[in-house]
Amino acid sequence: MKHAWPLAAVAGALAVPSIASARPVALETQLTSYGGDGAYLAIYLTDRVGKYHSTLWVAAPKAKYWKHLSDWYRATGGTAKVDGISGASVGAGKTLRVTVELADALLDAGYEIHIDTAVEKMKDNPSEVVVPLTSAGTGKPAVGRGYVKSFRYTL
Amino acid sequence: MLRKLHSTPGLIAALLLLVVALTGSVLSVFPTLEQAAAKDASGIDVATLASRVSARVSGVESLVREPSGLIIAYRLVGEEQRISIIDPASGEAVAAYQPSAVQRWVKNLHRRLLLDDAGRVATGVAAACMLVIVLSGLTLLVRRMGGWKQLSGPVRGTTLQRLHNEIARFALAGLVLSAATGLLMSLATFGLIPEGGGTDPLLDVQPSAASAMALDRMPELQAVDVSRLRQLKLAGPGDPGDVIELETTDGAGAIDPATGTWLAYTALDGWQRLHATVRMLHTGDGMWWLGLLLGASSLAVPVLAVTGFLLWRRRRQGLPRLIGNVPAQDADTVLLVGSETNTTWGFAVALHAALTSAGLRVHTAPMNDFAARYRTARRLLVLTSTYGDGVAPESARQFTARLARARASTGVAFAVLGFGDRQFAQFCGFAHQVHLALAAKGFEVLREPGTVDRHSEPEFRQWCEWLGQTLGVALDIQYTPMLPPTTALKLVSRTDYGADPQTLAAVLRFVPAAAATGWRSWLGFSGLPPFETGDLLGVVPPEGAAPRYYSLASAATDGVVEICVRRQHGGVCSTYLTGLQPGATIEAFVRPNARFRPAAGDVPVILIGAGTGIGPLIGFVRHNPPQRPMYLYFGARDAEDGFLYRDELHGLVGDRRLHALTTAFSRSVERAYVQDRLVADAQRLRELVGQGAQVMVCGGRKMAAGVADAWERILAGSGLTVALLRTQGRYVEDVY
DSSP states (O other): SSSHHHOOOOOOOHHHHHGGGGGEEEEEEEOOOOOOOOEEEEEEEETTSSSSEEEEEEOOOOOOGGSSSHHHHHHHHOOOTTTTTEEEOOOOTTTEEEEEEEGGTTTTOOOOOEEEEEEESSSSEEEEEEEOSSSSSTTBBOSSSEEEEEEEEEE | HHHHHHHHHHHHHHHEEEEEEHHHHHHTHHHHHHHHHSOOOOOOHOOOOOHHHHHHTEEEEEEEEESOHHHOEEEETTTEEEEEEEEHHHHTTEEEEEOOHHHHHHHHHHHHHTSSHHHHHHHHHHHHHHHHHHHHHHHHHHHHTTTTTTTOOOOOOEEEEHHHHHHHHHHHHHHHHHHHHHHHHHHHHSSSSSSOOOTTTTOOOOOOOOOOOOOGHHHHHHTTBBEEEEEEOOOOOOHHHHOEEEEEESEEEEETTTTTTTEEEEOOOOOHHHHHHHHHHHHHHOOOHHHHHHHHHHHHHHHHHHHHHHHHHHHHHSSSOOOOOOOGOOOOOEEEEEOOSHHHHHHHHHHHHHHHHHEEEEEEEGGOOOSSOSSSOOOEEEEEETTTTTOOGGGGHHHHHHHHHHHOSSSSSEEEEEEEEETTSTTTTHHHHHHHHHHTTTTTSSSSOOOEETHHHHHHHHHHHHHHHHHHHHOOOOOOOOOOEEEEEEEEEEEOOOSSSSOOEEEEEEEEEEOOOOHHHHTOSSSOOOOOTTTTEEEOGGGGOOOOOEEEESOOOOOOOEEEEEETTTTTHHHHHHTTTTOOEEEEEEEEETSSSOSSSSSSSEEEEEEGHHHHHHHHHHHHHHHHHHEEEEEOOOOOSTTTTHHOOOOOOOOSSEEEEEEEETTTSSSHHHHHHHHHTHHHHHHHHTOEEEEEEEOHHHHHHHHHHHHHHHHHTTTOHHHHHHTTTEEEEOOO
């Protein structure tokens, strides 16, 4: 999607002191052919005690269905600001590729990337992907429990 | 106005409506299929079901009950999620759950035309259009049938009108429900009406984190019957902070895995319940029979669209182009037209043009469009023909009822000009009725009704002259007779009856002079205009004389145009027709005569005709299925001369299409008329009418009058009269 917006917004959302201590991270999420309509996804970070930290990307245009992304929804109280870090839902078998800005301080600090997924008339999968955010983890594919066939991040 | 409201949305959104309706019909089948496949789980509570499934099936994360009653389990096997169909009796996974891709595709086409929000808006608009069309159509139907009480009665009119109205009547309720619920769902999708549901009840719930209780002992799960289950999410086995989530038809909440009691619960609010009900009524999910009913109703939409379009086009073609027609509420002069065959419209167009160029603000409309009030009108002019003996013509059939509902008028003057044929006993009978009715409503009489005999242009001009003097304007009348487009027909055979060449009768059979071409021939059209037995063939004699009408003995489906003609002394058209030799061509058009048709159903039909009046009657007999009793009383001069179709009639009796043939010969030794035969059979005829029989009379007006007298005698003392039968459409005449 529109490239400039994620950069600016995430920079703001993460409240990093200066743009120099941040870097781009590419998120690649491939879905299975689960046989349903477009999936809603929330990709977000939790800190070292498992507490919600920030949202990386939301592929879920209609806020009224956000409660199906239940872990993320409850963590944010359903009031997350996603300007510039949101886009269309992702079809079965399709791959979502987005690049967002990430503060260097979050790397190798016990943070985890979570993905919640939901599909109309099918099961919700909160935190179906949970992977640690480390320098060593870059480019390593992870498998989800639900509609995510593989997920990887590239620093 | 109402008619525009009915046709305009349909014309604009036709394609969209067809897509939404047809996909709706396809989707309507699925609830039945799903419900048939679902195993009965009544009487089992959720605690029992959950514990059975957990014992038999590994890795269960959640259980879902589909509206059809099907129970499915989402389970994690290794790293992979699987969906299985559960037998609720055993808790066993019996098959993999494979939702239909076809259904999903059709559903997306139905809900959003395979697009995104633009498609959702379009289908919402389609639902609104459908609602407008159905409700305006219902109003038109009620008006046509003469009130709510008559709504289930037989529909009268041309085949196309009957088809449209009868199918619409069947589909109305279903379409109203589909459109109204569809519109509500659409409004909810776009947040134009509240969806209900406040905050998520599961925000901030903390389980007690003690060791888990067995599922079958949990009180809140025991309290819910499987029929009320929507979904149950079990607590993750390795996660002490996780809770059990339960969603039922009444509400949703979180259950503590240690105690089996609610940590939080929110009942559905009013809006949520409303939307759940709306969804069920729209989809038929969980109510398969309703789904099928709605699907069948939607299936009627293509037929209604096509017949509706044809009716709209026929209506437009039938009406003349009026130049500078002023809206009804701005006009100072209202010109209403009652016409059966559109000939009166020819006169109306001329008068409209003359009044308009004289500086008046004229609104011209069919009498059926009579408005309860004309705000600016100062005068009302009515030009009307009469159907048969004093009956309203087609474009004036609703006039009397509409006038009766209108409030009394003040300050509006009126004049009526009747068009008719002096040969009829009630010459311009309907025009006189209209005159009396308007006077009784308080309209001011400008003069007694004028009359025009057999489209006489001089008589029409005379009346216009009077009108011009009364209004103080000069009227320049430019009259051209209004004729529909004609078809060239070629005579292929003729059968002559009668020895005297001056009065011979002939059965003439025509085919189209030019075969159908292009798409018409592809669709199997014969090149004939559509018509049915009993409709009228308007024949235009050479040198532009006024057309003469002949009853059709055949239907378009026969591929032949068949009429009976007797040579009249001095008759321009009959002399022309009976002088034709095979190979000759004529110019002719068809006029529907919808009132003169056998009623739908199996009731007996009594056909009475004399001379060439046999034409439409034998056509009805030819198309009669053998189980329906038809009786024919036929009068001719004698058994040799003028006994049209003699051999064929005997054949029709032989193969039971005709129950009984009774003949009367006026020039034989007995000198009997057909009415004598009727009176002689009084007992049988009374019984037949008691069974609901319909009487159809065709022939000259003298014969028809004699037959009506005979019937009065036959019915005397039975509580029925000819007049009563006429109003019920059970005594119909085609008289010339």
